[in-house]
Amino acid sequence: MDQPLLNDLFALDRAHVLHPNHPVHQDIDFIVSRGEGVRLYDTTGRSFIDGRSQLNCVNLGYGYRRLVDAIKAQAEELSYLSIFYQFSHPQVITCAARLAASAPGDLDHVLFTSGGSEAMEAALAMVRLYWSRLGRAKTKIISRYKGYHGGTASAMAATGMAMGGQTSIQRLISGHVHIPAPNLYRSGAGMDPEAYAKLAADQLAEAIELEGPDSVAAFLAEPIIGVGGYVPPPPGYWPLVREICDRYGVLLILDEVMTGFHRTGPRFAADNWGLVPDILVAGKGINSCYVPCGAAIVSRRIVDVLAGARLSGFTHSGHPLAMAAANAAFDAYDQDGIEDNVGRIHRLMMDRLQGEFLALPHVGTVEGLGLMIGLELVAEKKERTRLPDKVTQGVVGKSLDQGLIIRARDGRLALCPPLVISEAEANEMLDILFPLIRDMNA
Numbered sequence: 001m002d003q004p005l006l007n008d009l010f011a012l013d014r015a016h017v018l019h020p021n022h023p024v025h026q027d028i029d030f031i032v033s034r035g036e037g038v039r040l041y042d043t044t045g046r047s048f049i050d051g052r053s054q055l056n057c058v059n060l061g062y063g064y065r066r067l068v069d070a071i072k073a074q075a076e077e078l079s080y081l082s083i084f085y086q087f088s089h090p091q092v093i094t095c096a097a098r099l100a101a102s103a104p105g106d107l108d109h110v111l112f113t114s115g116g117s118e119a120m121e122a123a124l125a126m127v128r129l130y131w132s133r134l135g136r137a138k139t140k141i142i143s144r145y146k147g148y149h150g151g152t153a154s155a156m157a158a159t160g161m162a163m164g165g166q167t168s169i170q171r172l173i174s175g176h177v178h179i180p181a182p183n184l185y186r187s188g189a190g191m192d193p194e195a196y197a198k199l200a201a202d203q204l205a206e207a208i209e210l211e212g213p214d215s216v217a218a219f220l221a222e223p224i225i226g227v228g229g230y231v232p233p234p235p236g237y238w239p240l241v242r243e244i245c246d247r248y249g250v251l252l253i254l255d256e257v258m259t260g261f262h263r264t265g266p267r268f269a270a271d272n273w274g275l276v277p278d279i280l281v282a283g284k285g286i287n288s289c290y291v292p293c294g295a296a297i298v299s300r301r302i303v304d305v306l307a308g309a310r311l312s313g314f315t316h317s318g319h320p321l322a323m324a325a326a327n328a329a330f331d332a333y334d335q336d337g338i339e340d341n342v343g344r345i346h347r348l349m350m351d352r353l354q355g356e357f358l359a360l361p362h363v364g365t366v367e368g369l370g371l372m373i374g375l376e377l378v379a380e381k382k383e384r385t386r387l388p389d390k391v392t393q394g395v396v397g398k399s400l401d402q403g404l405i406i407r408a409r410d411g412r413l414a415l416c417p418p419l420v421i422s423e424a425e426a427n428e429m430l431d432i433l434f435p436l437i438r439d440m441n442a
């Protein structure tokens with residue numbers, strides 16, 4: 001693109017675009033015009049490996065043929081239909097049936113939305129309606145510190161970290177209680193992982209007791225802490241949590257917006273532990289973000305109690321293009337060896353990360369499932385001393401200069417490339433990262 005035109009774009013962006021999670025009035029650095037495979041290209045011709053799949057969502061990378069063709073064909077066939085009232089269309093029916101067939105346990109009804117946050121709102125509304133129809137005053141939602149559940153009002157209230165200007169919204173909505181999320185490296189150092197898992201799960205039981213089991217509607221959590229720092233739970237945690245929810249009659253809402261669709265290996269992260277939640281909230285990888293889409297996948301037991309109710313929805317619920325893209329993504333996940341690739345690249349990355357990387361003085365721990373890997377940088381290894389955030393962000397900045405997009409939070413670098421990444425591309429990512437960590441000024 002020629003320079004005057006490019007200058008115009010930067011000026012117009014500065015004048016008119018508000019960028020989420022970027023300081024208002026601070027200029028942006030890149031205008032991206034094209035993507036292919038795992039790479040993005042900006043208007044100056046620079047290329048980047050997308051080591052974070054954007055917001056951990058472009059599971060199938062850019063320009064995936066099945067999805068592009070399906071969206072084009074659907075736009076010609078039926079570009080839009082609202083599924084409010086008595087209307088439906090083949091793509092939404094097929095997609096719901098495929099989600100029901102692949103979701104854990106008896107989760108077999110789907111409410112579609114335009115994204116993860118809306119699906120979270122829908123899930124929370126359904127849970128409260130469920131209990132009120134049973135004549136129970138169970139309304140409180142317990143979730144976890146460091147958990148992220150979205151940018152809309154209730155999802156933000158359930159989120160367990162301060163989100164910039166949104167903290168005021170978080171405080172406005174009552175009925176949300178937070179407990180710590182397990183972090184073996186940080187709060188269970190030296191402990192037997194099973195004993196630590198029990199300790200962490202017991203914090204939920206304690207919170208339910210303290211709040212009063214008759215007032216608690218649901219426990220809401222991500223299977224693996226995502227935005228809050230890429231922290232997987234100790235083995236044994238989830239089965240214990242399920243047992244506690246059952247013991248107290250508390251519903252379990254699993255937020256798989258980030259972890260769903262093979263990000264951690266299997267179709268859903270829940271499958272890693274044979275976990276069956278009561279509602280599973282999905283988004284992002286459902287169609288690799290080719291068209292905005294989210295879904296609350298709900299247990300038949302809950303839906304039966306809601307019989308006859310009119311649920312709220314959204315103009316884009318079950319949008320034909322989103323559904324066509326999701327059905328094409330299902331074909332890709334089912335037929336194109338995606339899960340095998342995740343396993344292969346996970347092993348390659350973990351071999352290097354737990355070998356040469358972990359041997360570096362500032363790498364504290366490497367943990368992850370599938371292609372959702374967190375690498376914690378520390379000032380001092382033995383004491384696990386935290387680094388100032390600007391040092392970790394410095395690594396993120398330098399890697400961007402070298403053509404690798406990653407992100408970091410809470411001292412952890414998040415490595416989550418598209419699930420279609422090749423061995424050569426994964427090695428290229430790590431080759432860029434290694435000297436930056438080895439030579440960083442901590």
Ligand SMILES: Cc1ncc(COP(=O)(O)O)c(C=O)c1O
Nearest residue numbers: 115116117148149150257258283
């Ligand atoms: C775990 C989790 N839940 C919910 C959301 C919100 O989804 P969306 O941004 O599509 O509304 C996100 C987004 O990052 C997420 O990571």
